[in-house]
Amino acid sequence: MKQITLAFVEDHKLVRQMWMTLFEEMPEVKIAGESGSLAEAIPMITEQQPDIVLLDINLPDASGLDAVPYILESSPKTRIVAVSMHNQASYARQMLELGARAYVTKNSSPEEIFEAVKAVMRGEQYICEEIRNAN
Amino acid sequence: MMENGKAVILIVDDKPANILVLESLLGSPDRTLISANSGSEALKKALEEEVDLIILDVQMPDIDGFEVAQLLKQKKRTRDIPIIFATAESKEHSFVMQGYSEGAIDYLFKPLDPDIARAKVAVLLKLQMQQKELREKNISLQNAALLINNSADIIGIIDAESFMIEEINPAFQVILGFSPQEAINKSLFYFLQPEDESRVKEMLDARKDRLSFETYTLCKDQTWKWLHWNIVVSKEKWFVNTRDITEQKFAEKRKQEQERAEQSLKQHKLITEVTIQAQEKERTELGRELHDNINQILATVRMYLKMSATNPSKQEELIARSADNLDHAIEEIRKLSKSLVAPSLGDMGLLVALKELAEEINIAGDLKVSVITEITESIKIDKNMEVMLYRIAQEQLNNVRKYASATHAVISLSMDRRHLSFSIADDGIGFDTTQKAKGIGLKNISSRVDFYSGDLSINSEPGKGCELEISIPLH
Numbered sequence: 001m002k003q004i005t006l007a008f009v010e011d012h013k014l015v016r017q018m019w020m021t022l023f024e025e026m027p028e029v030k031i032a033g034e035s036g037s038l039a040e041a042i043p044m045i046t047e048q049q050p051d052i053v054l055l056d057i058n059l060p061d062a063s064g065l066d067a068v069p070y071i072l073e074s075s076p077k078t079r080i081v082a083v084s085m086h087n088q089a090s091y092a093r094q095m096l097e098l099g100a101r102a103y104v105t106k107n108s109s110p111e112e113i114f115e116a117v118k119a120v121m122r123g124e125q126y127i128c129e130e131i132r133n134a135n
Numbered sequence: 136m137m138e139n140g141k142a143v144i145l146i147v148d149d150k151p152a153n154i155l156v157l158e159s160l161l162g163s164p165d166r167t168l169i170s171a172n173s174g175s176e177a178l179k180k181a182l183e184e185e186v187d188l189i190i191l192d193v194q195m196p197d198i199d200g201f202e203v204a205q206l207l208k209q210k211k212r213t214r215d216i217p218i219i220f221a222t223a224e225s226k227e228h229s230f231v232m233q234g235y236s237e238g239a240i241d242y243l244f245k246p247l248d249p250d251i252a253r254a255k256v257a258v259l260l261k262l263q264m265q266q267k268e269l270r271e272k273n274i275s276l277q278n279a280a281l282l283i284n285n286s287a288d289i290i291g292i293i294d295a296e297s298f299m300i301e302e303i304n305p306a307f308q309v310i311l312g313f314s315p316q317e318a319i320n321k322s323l324f325y326f327l328q329p330e331d332e333s334r335v336k337e338m339l340d341a342r343k344d345r346l347s348f349e350t351y352t353l354c355k356d357q358t359w360k361w362l363h364w365n366i367v368v369s370k371e372k373w374f375v376n377t378r379d380i381t382e383q384k385f386a387e388k389r390k391q392e393q394e395r396a397e398q399s400l401k402q403h404k405l406i407t408e409v410t411i412q413a414q415e416k417e418r419t420e421l422g423r424e425l426h427d428n429i430n431q432i433l434a435t436v437r438m439y440l441k442m443s444a445t446n447p448s449k450q451e452e453l454i455a456r457s458a459d460n461l462d463h464a465i466e467e468i469r470k471l472s473k474s475l476v477a478p479s480l481g482d483m484g485l486l487v488a489l490k491e492l493a494e495e496i497n498i499a500g501d502l503k504v505s506v507i508t509e510i511t512e513s514i515k516i517d518k519n520m521e522v523m524l525y526r527i528a529q530e531q532l533n534n535v536r537k538y539a540s541a542t543h544a545v546i547s548l549s550m551d552r553r554h555l556s557f558s559i560a561d562d563g564i565g566f567d568t569t570q571k572a573k574g575i576g577l578k579n580i581s582s583r584v585d586f587y588s589g590d591l592s593i594n595s596e597p598g599k600g601c602e603l604e605i606s607i608p609l610h
Contacts (some may be wrong), residue, residue, distance in 0.1 A: 012428070014460055018435040020454070025446060058427060085430055106434040110442050 003030040003058035004121055009041040009067070010034070010083075015106065019054060022110055029117065038062040038070060046074040052117060055082045057095065064091075068098040079120040087130050102126035139492075144183055144262050147177040147203070148192040148221070157190060159250050161256055161266055174198025178206055181213045187267075188260050193222040202242075215266065217259045219243055225431070264516055269546070289377035295368055298322045310362070310379045312355030323375075327352060344368045347481045349380070368511055400584065409582040416579075417475075432464040486510060487523040488548055489528055502536055508548040516555060516609065523583050524605075530580055531559045531603055539563025539601060560602040565595040580605075 006029050010016045016034055023029045032050040035041035038061050045053060053071055057064025064082055071080060080100040084091060085107075092103035101120040104113060108128045119126040144166055146157045152172045162168060169184060174197050181189065189207070201221055207213040220242040233254035239253050259516040283290050283304045291303035300318045310313045311326060324332040331350045338346055346366040351359055361384040367374045424503075436457045443453035486508060491506035527548055535541050541563030548554045577593065580603070584591040589607035 008144065012431050014435050014463060018455075022442065025449075027233050076402050085426055085434065092586065106431060107437065110438060110445070126476070 001066055004028055004052060004117065005032040005050040005055065006052045006117070007031070007035070007041070007048060008034040008056075009038065009059065009071075010054070010056040011058075011060050012056075015056070020062070021089050022107050022113060024088065025110070026114055026117075027077045034068065036060075040099060041067075042070060042074050044120060045071055045078065049075045050078055052079050052081055054081050057082050059084075064095055065098060066131075068095065068100055072099050073132070081116055081120060082125075086118040087134060089131050089134065092127050092131050096127075098115060103131065104128040105130050139164055141167045142187045143169065143259070144256070145180055145184070145189045146176065146188045147172075147174070147189060147193045147195075147200070149173060150192075151190065151223075153296075156247065157252070160247070160252055163188075174200070174203040177203050181207055181216065182210070186213070186216050187263050188219070188256065190219045190221055190256070193220050199233075213264075216418065217241075217263050219255060219259060221247070222247060232600065244559050285327065288377075289362075289375065291375045292379075293323050293366075293373040293375055295373050298324055298373075301372075310354075310360065310377075311352065313572060316497075326539045334430050345372075380532045406582045406585055408577050413579040413582070419477065421471070424467075428462055429471070431468050432460050433469065436460045436464070454499045485516070485524060488521075488525050489548070492525070492528060492532070496536070502532075502541060502544060504532065504544045504546065506546045506548070510550060511547060516550075520555075520587060520607065523587065525585060527557070527580050527605065528559060533579075535561045535601075536561060539565070541600065550609075553609060555607045557605045558602060559605070560600060565599045565601050567597055568593055568595050 004099075006023060008016065008031075009021065013036075014043045016036070018033070019089055023031055031043040032048040033105040038052050038059050041053075053075075055064055055067060055071065057067075059067060062070075064084070066083075068080060069081065071078060080105065081094070081102040082094075082095040082100045083106055085105065087105050087107070093105050100133055102116040102125060104116050104126070105128055107130055108116075116128065142165060144161060146154050146161075146168060146555045148154050148157070149162055151172070154172075157468055158170070159170050169186075171180050172492075174195050177191065179188070180186070180570055183268045185311040189204060191200040195203075198206075199344075200222070203219070204218050207216060207218070218240055220240075221244075222242060223245050241259060243252050243255060276430050280572070286304060286306055287309070289304065289306045291307065292301045293299065297319055300323055301320075303318045304395045305315060307318055313326065317324070324335075326352055327335075331352075335346070335348060337360045338348065344367065344515055345366065346368070349362065350362050352362050354360055359381075361381045363380045365376045365378075369522045439457040439460070443457075446453070472535060486506070490506050493506050496502055532544060535544050539561050541561035544559060547556075547558050547560075581591050584605055584607070586609045592604045593601065594604070595601035
């Protein structure tokens, strides 16, 4: 089976490390790249054309809302999974409206993250439990 | 006298021929001759016209000349007109004429001697004209005296050589309490303060013909008044006009005080506003720090622990990472609370605290900060001021790190008895102080300095670094 290629854009070093550790546990996922800002991310995504980008919606040089169109333009087939500390439903709604396929908070469990990745690969949308339950 | 300046002579005689003779005798371009044929007509004309001299025939059928003269003397308007009686010489008449000893009275005997007639008219007319002029001058003098004596301003004459007051009006007493008698023959400077005397004498050296100055002057009742003096110097005399401007001065002072109060209220409002802004900014930053940094670190810990529960083979490694990240979180919280809680400078003093701050920044490595001071012992200033200065150093070094791209910064601190001077200079990119509006950071510093009535200046140019200088008065 072909591996899912995944890149993540995340400015917090410790969080990046965590994503790395997490996805090493998922044999079907191959890490295509990682970046700390949108400016770094665009050339990497353009080159890698990953299946999935895990996008932190608070980057130092762009908000998630600004970043989505840039990423989709650089790599139209990429499915964006937005990740954030924010658990307000409105963030999630806006991100999905802009073209992200999933929204998960950083408090979500490893299983949920995996679930989100699998769901978008199946062509579904995914919103994490924390937000679903809050509404 | 008529408005055209001619003297008016009234000739009274019941015989027209006599009038003609006198007219031809006395006619001249500077005289207007009018005539009357009877005593009653003479009275009428004397009242109607401005007559300067009357030549009066004694023997007339209706009212004789003496009676006319008597009636004229009773009226104020005609009382002072000189009269020349024309009469045939007789003892009886000379006796009657002695009754008019006062005032200008003369006589001509008929038949008239032309030279004597001309001479007598000329003399009496001249006398009359002079008296008239004198009366007019007297009236204008009386008017002036009225003005001077009722003036609310002091008006007086002072000898320019000795400064003796020669004349002074009653306003001197109204304003200063000293009567004109007390003032006259005393030097003006007797009533002024010594510093006023030297000031006025200095002005005299400039040899001006006008002096204008203000004095704060002690009155007889030991109260003080503000006086404004206007002096015209002419013919070795000072013509003085002095106004009491005490009320005006106090009104000015009250207005100034009011303006100052309004200004300080405005200032306080501004300080409050900036303080609130700064607090809000601090809260926002605090919120962001908690949410974006510490909370995220804790989220990674949570994730690692969950992973370790389902992945026994990597449990040890995941727990070790959790512990590492918890250490990070603890460190971040420690930094955050240190920036929030006022540092206890009480124990270490400002100087040590500043050195420690510099040390902390130097460890990070991107900016080298040094502290320069000649102060060796611990300085004794207000604890709140110490904290304020420490805060300013923190804020400014933060600005330098964020915006200035500087490699070095120098904090210097010096103190004399009156001032504490504090500056932070960097070798960064600088900015145009005229162009760049004060950012919240600088506003924040400025409001802190204002609170201690200090002065803040920022010297910077593009490419030439920036120096922030603060001077705070002690006590």
